[in-house]
Structure formats: structure tokens, C-alpha cells
Amino acid sequence: MITCIIVDDEPRNISILSKMIHLYCPQVHVAGSATNIADALGLIHEHSPQLLFLDIEMPRGNAFDLLKQIMPVNFEVIFVTAFDTYAVKAFRYNALDYLLKPVDIEELKQSIQKVSTRLGIQDINTRLDNLLQQVREKETSRIVLRTQQGAFFHTIADIILCEADGAYTRFEFVNGKSLLVTGNLKKYETALPARDFCRIHDTYLVNLNHIVRHHPGKSGYVEMINGRTVEISLRRKAEFLSRFRL
Template identity: 45%
Template sequence: MINALIVDDEPKNLRILQGLLGESCPDVRVVGEAVSAETAIPLIASLKPDLVFLDIEMPHGNAFDLLDRIMPVNFEIIFITAFDSYTLKAFKYSALDYLLKPVSMDELRTAVLKARERIRFKNINEQLQTLLFNINKPNSALQKIALPNNEGLVFVQMADIIRFEAKGGYTYVHTTGNQKYVSSRMVKEYEEILPSDLFFRIHNSHIINLNFVVKYHKGRGGVIEMSDNAIIEVATRRKEEFLNRFGIR
């Protein structure tokens, strides 16, 4: 059984979420509710929840203000928000879950399943630090990303990643210093969340960091050399867009 606390300043939302949890997540027991960061802090201390559903925008301090005051934490978090803003990409970088209001039952069930898995790995404080770091660093090159693997998560500076390579159902992440990480996340998933000003999917099996391209050799699609000496074919359909990134038309 997962003991959960809900933090939301709107009583209607508290009732709706509690009802959805009762219908779709019978292994989640709501042990408390709070309507502000101030009332949440003593409840967290006394109830010691396994999971907190945390509304991002609240009067008199948002979710991040609350976390700044109580970190490190020993519970998982699912964030809830009504705002689909650029900030939400930071959640994906840190491998933390968020739900958009109105909350759907299917998305809630999926988020709880993932939270249950994360409880085993206890990476939450590193994930929160990555989230807060990224929110305060709007320049994508300065941000960090969490790389899920079979043991948990590895946190890597975005600017240090040279390329993502799809191989056998996994993604190999090559970074500076001749480091390589194996991630259980598919390369297509990375394509969806990576900043497009920094990364480009040059081939079905490769996403590259444009800052690490060393040479381009002409051809039907062409071939590039990366700073780690990798030689990568440019897909014909992506050639024009790739060259445009460097102002070549």
C-alpha cells in the first residue's frame, strides 16, 4: 500500500483527485490533504507519506518554494498543474512526472505505476535537484538530463552529450571524456524532449549535438564526423534541414 498526501489549494481538485485514486489506484491510500505549502510541511513531517501529489501553483508560495524548504525528501512526487508551459520540459529532463489538469484517469494510473517503481530506486532528491537546476537555467546547453537505466538514473550535463545512438532496443549516450551510458529510454523519446536548438536527429539511429560536428562530407545524404571520431551517415531526407542549421542552403 502506498500512503499518499495531496497538496492543492482548491478543495474541488482535492475531491476529484481523491475520487480518481479510489477508482483507478486501489493500492494508494490518501492519508492527508493540504491546501497550501504552509499546511503541507507539518503534515509531511507527521504522516511521512510515500507519495505526494503536489500542485505547482499555490497562493503564498509554489511547489518549488515548498521543496526548497524541506529538501532532502524521502517520498516520491507527482506534480499537478493547469499550465502547459515551457517549464514542463524540465520535468521530462529530470524524469519526474507531472499531470495536467483536468487529470485523466489513464494518465493518473500510469504516473502512479511509475512512481511505485521510482520508490524502489530512491533517486528523488537527485531528480528534484536536477529539476530545480534546470528551471533556473533557461539556456538549454546548461541544463541536465536524467538517463534511465536498469539500475535507476544517471544525471548528465546536456552540453556534455555528443550523441544518442539507438542500438538493440536501448539508447547509447556518448559524452565527452569518452564516457558512454546505456539508457532504457528509446531514441524517439529523447527526440521528443531534447532541445531542438542543440540536438538534431540526423538518422533513424542517431541524434547528434550540433556543437560536436567536426566535418561534413558531401554525398547523397552525406556523412559527418563527430568530435568522438564517430562517422555517421546523414539520412537523405534530413540533409537539407541539417545543412540549414549551419546556414548552408
């Protein structure tokens, strides 16, 4: 029997997942549940679970804040999350299991099966360490953007897109602001992390994490989180689609 704890800030989500586990995963016992980090820490120390179902966003912190407090761990982790391009890529890269909300029964059963085969193999901390390192890089990485008014420091994850403007580049950010900086688009295509940014047009470099919709067509276009629509050039279409396996 695998002992597990469910951590999710929504009691309804906990109830649904508990019922699914009871009905379809009889080899798993739900020892408890928590809706915040503090209660989750208490349950982990009390029950010493073999498995943690962990929601990403929680009150006063997130899943990564919890893991930082208890590393090294001696249990497996299945992340439960709404769709997030960056997070899903990171989980896959580090061989960590995740479930997308709403949780699918077959995907739940497959994740449990994978966890069962991995229990006792002491590589979970290596995988979590790698994931947390990626999260730290995403949260803290900044770029210096130079304008005629001086140098500005911006968090890379907050950049929605970059737009070519001759010898200059216009940056748009999640806070709704924009900034015209010195240097052409090629300069910033090289400077920004390739795992997050994609040149989809001679004029545009977009942050893949801030795309909300892809519209197919001869070349197609994308909608960004701030409402901007950005055309995909025909010669760059295949590369863009490959990033999402579309």
C-alpha cells in the first residue's frame, strides 16, 4: 500500500482527487490532505508519506517553497497543475510526474504505476534539485536593457515579446508597460534563453510562456497574454510548431 498526502488550496479539488484514488487506485491510501504549506509540512512529518500530490499554487507560497523547506525528501512527488508550458517542460525534462487539471483517470493510473516502479530508487532528490534550480533561474534571471535614458533591469520571465524597430527593439512586459531599447532584435534573440523565447517572425521574438492561443492557417498567428496578436512567418512556422509538437 502506498501512503499519500494531497496538497491543494481548493478543498473541492482534494475531494475529487481523493475519490478518484479510492475508486481507481486501490493500492494508494490517502493519509491526509492540506490546503496550505504549513499544514502540509505538519502532515508530512506526521505520516512520512511515500507519495505527495502537490498543487503548484497555494496561499502564501507555492509547491517549490514547500519543497525547499523539506529537501532532501524520501517520497515521490506528483505535481497537479493547470496547463503551464514552462512547468510541463520542466517536469518532463527532469522525469517528474505531473497531472493536468481536471485530472484524467487514465493519466492518474499511469502516474501511480510509474511511482510504484520508482519507489525505493533514491534519485528523487536529484530530480527535484534539478527542477528547483530551473525554477530559481526562471524567477531570478534578469536582463539589462539600455535606453537613451539609462539602463533598466528587468526580470526575463516578465517579458511578453520583443519587436524589431530598425536599430532598436521594443519590449512589452506583463505589467502592461513597454520599453524601446538600443540594439536590434538579433542581439536580444541571442541574449534571451532559447528554451523560453522563439523568433516567429523577422519582426517578433515571443516568450513561449505567455502565448495563450495559436491560430492555425497558411502561416498562422499567436495571441499573447496581453492581447497582442503576432503573425508567424512561413519560413519560421515549422520551428515554432516543433516547440509545442503541434
